[in-house]
Amino acid sequence: MSPVVELKEEQPIAFGIQDLNAWYGSFQALKNISMSIPEKRITAIIGPSGCGKSTLIRCLNRINDLIPDFRLEGQIYFKGKEINDPSVDPIEVRLRIGMVFQKPNPFPKSIYDNIAYGPRLIGVKNGSRLDGIVEESLKKAAIWNEVKDSLRKSALALSGGQQQRLCIARTLAVDPEVLLLDEPCSALDPIATGKIEELIYRLKEEYTVAIVTHNMQQAARVSNYTGFLLMGELVEFGPTEKIFTNPADSRTEEYITGRFG
Amino acid sequence: MKLEGMHLQRMLRGQKRSERVFKIVAGGALLFALVALAILIIDVFLDGFRRLDWQFLTSFPSRKPERAGVLSALVGTVYMMGLTALLAFPIGVGAAIYLEEYARKKNWFSRLIEVNIANLAGVPSILYGLLGLELFVRMMGLGRSVLAGALTMALLVLPIVIIASREAIRVVSPAIKEGSFALGASRWQTIWYQVLPIAFPGILTGSILAFSRVIGEAAPMITIGALAFIAFLPDSPLSPFTVLPIQIFNWVSRPQKGFFTCAAAGILILLAVLLMMNAAAVFLRQRYQKRLYL
Numbered sequence: 001m002s003p004v005v006e007l008k009e010e011q012p013i014a015f016g017i018q019d020l021n022a023w024y025g026s027f028q029a030l031k032n033i034s035m036s037i038p039e040k041r042i043t044a045i046i047g048p049s050g051c052g053k054s055t056l057i058r059c060l061n062r063i064n065d066l067i068p069d070f071r072l073e074g075q076i077y078f079k080g081k082e083i084n085d086p087s088v089d090p091i092e093v094r095l096r097i098g099m100v101f102q103k104p105n106p107f108p109k110s111i112y113d114n115i116a117y118g119p120r121l122i123g124v125k126n127g128s129r130l131d132g133i134v135e136e137s138l139k140k141a142a143i144w145n146e147v148k149d150s151l152r153k154s155a156l157a158l159s160g161g162q163q164q165r166l167c168i169a170r171t172l173a174v175d176p177e178v179l180l181l182d183e184p185c186s187a188l189d190p191i192a193t194g195k196i197e198e199l200i201y202r203l204k205e206e207y208t209v210a211i212v213t214h215n216m217q218q219a220a221r222v223s224n225y226t227g228f229l230l231m232g233e234l235v236e237f238g239p240t241e242k243i244f245t246n247p248a249d250s251r252t253e254e255y256i257t258g259r260f261g
Numbered sequence: 262m263k264l265e266g267m268h269l270q271r272m273l274r275g276q277k278r279s280e281r282v283f284k285i286v287a288g289g290a291l292l293f294a295l296v297a298l299a300i301l302i303i304d305v306f307l308d309g310f311r312r313l314d315w316q317f318l319t320s321f322p323s324r325k326p327e328r329a330g331v332l333s334a335l336v337g338t339v340y341m342m343g344l345t346a347l348l349a350f351p352i353g354v355g356a357a358i359y360l361e362e363y364a365r366k367k368n369w370f371s372r373l374i375e376v377n378i379a380n381l382a383g384v385p386s387i388l389y390g391l392l393g394l395e396l397f398v399r400m401m402g403l404g405r406s407v408l409a410g411a412l413t414m415a416l417l418v419l420p421i422v423i424i425a426s427r428e429a430i431r432v433v434s435p436a437i438k439e440g441s442f443a444l445g446a447s448r449w450q451t452i453w454y455q456v457l458p459i460a461f462p463g464i465l466t467g468s469i470l471a472f473s474r475v476i477g478e479a480a481p482m483i484t485i486g487a488l489a490f491i492a493f494l495p496d497s498p499l500s501p502f503t504v505l506p507i508q509i510f511n512w513v514s515r516p517q518k519g520f521f522t523c524a525a526a527g528i529l530i531l532l533a534v535l536l537m538m539n540a541a542a543v544f545l546r547q548r549y550q551k552r553l554y555l
Contacts, residue, residue: 063439063443066438066442068365068366068367091445092445094444094445095444095445099443101440101443103436105434105439107455108437108458108459118444118445121450171443174445
């Protein structure tokens with residue numbers, strides 16, 4: 001049974017996911033997932049640990065291709081094109097669909113080189129153009145004022161929250177259409193979390209955002225749509241307001257009222 | 262459960278005692294190794310240091326101990342070392358990259374290769390000498406040349422270089438690699454821009470230590486027939502050559518007392534070359550780590 005996908009408003013669809021099943025070796029992590037992720041909105045995926053929410057989001061930019069035992073069935077359409085089609089280059093997918101990970105993972109390079117890494121890979125060599133991209137990306141990620149005087153210093157010297165905003169800036173530097181955020185605040189303190197949430201909220205003006213979180217308040221605060229996953233199944237998906245005030249499934253209600261998870 | 266005062270005291274005393282015993286045993290083991298090494302070095306030093314002069318460094322071997330020197334052996338060692346490094350380093354690092362980054366699906370074939378590499382690292386060096394004699398000296402017709410020696414030594418150190426490089430590559434955090442892939446990097450770009458810069462200090466240290474093992478090896482050089490009496494310097498990779506361990510071995514086996522002193526002086530020079538290589542390993546590691554912003 002796949003839940004009915006109803007969107008509150010007429011909004012173009014970025015991702016259409018159909019009958020998605022995924023395995024790590026013989027363990028099935030996702031079961032018959034069907035859902036739509038609307039463009040330029042924030043979609044949150046919630047659920048208890050091990051429910052498959054990270055697996056789901058990691059399918060969307062084909063980063064799970066790198067895991068040797070991983071196997072996938074079903075379709076993921078991005079702007080009408082099946083991203084797992086043999087004719088699609090995973091590198092193009094990852095350029096258009098950026099990802100920020102749970103633990104901040106800055107490269108052991110300078111702040112500048114962290115941001116310039118992606119643009120350089122696609123052949124941007126011009127120094128002043130790189131300077132422009134670095135400044136613009138850091139500004140978009142709301143960290144420019146904190147680092148503008150230390151661009152040549154190590155990215156590892158930044159605090160955890162700054163590192164995570166740097167990673168967001170690094171992702172924005174290759175000008176993606178989508179931002180996938182895999183529990184971006186789980187390693188951060190409440191103040192750093194607040195800054196990132198504020199940032200995410202502003203980013204939906206320009207980007208489609210999908211965020212995985214085990215923090216339900218966070219999902220309620222920032223997202224427009226919410227999907228609730230349980231043991232690899234999508235229990236419920238719909239406008240965040242409805243999921244949190246009037247869930248259709250009793251399991252969703254139990255989870256959001258804190259009875260398990 | 263609450264421990265009573267007396268009982269607790271007794272237990273803590275027992276722990277303190279075993280702590281002390283272990284410290285003494287471990288310290289004793291270290292002391293034993295250091296003392297043995299010190300005796301060896303001091304003994305060789307007393308025997309050989311008077312013979313260490315400019316004449317000894319710049320002379321070819323001679324029938325008269327007071328006119329003999331290590332020039333051809335020293336140059337031969339450095340020449341062969343350089344060629345060995347040139348051959349073994351790229352091949353070894355390449356193999357390590359392949360095993361760690363490309364052959365990631367564990368099947369019987371990759372396991373077979375892994376077990377084999379580990380076994381090859383343990384094969385006695387004289388067997389490599391026999392292989393080199395058959396393959397390089399005879400079949401490939403390279404003769405008893407520096408190149409044949411270097412190829413043999415390259416085979417000898419390859420497993421060690423591969424194992425050291427793999428360990429250095431494995432330390433690179435998967436999070437860094439994922440970050441790179443997520444920005445649209447290909448596997449090769451990720452290896453080149455992320456994995457190798459981080460792994461390089463470790464690869465370098467492991468490899469230099471492996472190469473410094475090469476300069477002490479005498480057995481394979483004897484089998485491939487590096488001669489002891491070479492009164493000229495190798496002028497091409499195909500010239501005959503000799504190396505320090507063989508020169509030392511030759512001197513030790515002579516009856517005259519003077520050659521015994523020459524052997525001791527030769528050992529001191531071998532030790533000096535080893536120390537310089539290890540110092541280079543430390544220096545290079547420091548330098549590359551600083552560049553990394555770690």
